[in-house]
Amino acid sequence: AKRRVPPLIVDEITQKGFAAWLKRHRPDAVMGFDPRLPDWIRATGLHIPQDIGYARLIVKPRDTELSGVRLNAPAIGRAAVD
Secondary structure (H helix, E strand, O other), rough: OOOOOOOOOOOOOOOHHHHHHHHOOOOOOEEEEOOOOHHHHHHHHOOOOOOOOOOOOOOOOOOOEEEEEEOOOOHHHHHHOO
């Protein structure tokens, strides 16, 4: 329980607020959907994936260097209609 990292839940995420949370809690990895997060992580001097893991909740086909969930929206739509 001591090592548990609290989630960052805010109405509006900012680079300053994210960096403060990252510095305070030092998570092993971050999961999120904001496309700015990898740049904000790098701005703190950390390297992905050497220093910290990062996974995006929605990975688009052009996001070739990111880990995460790759949705196949066309297939999901076809299955929903079927």
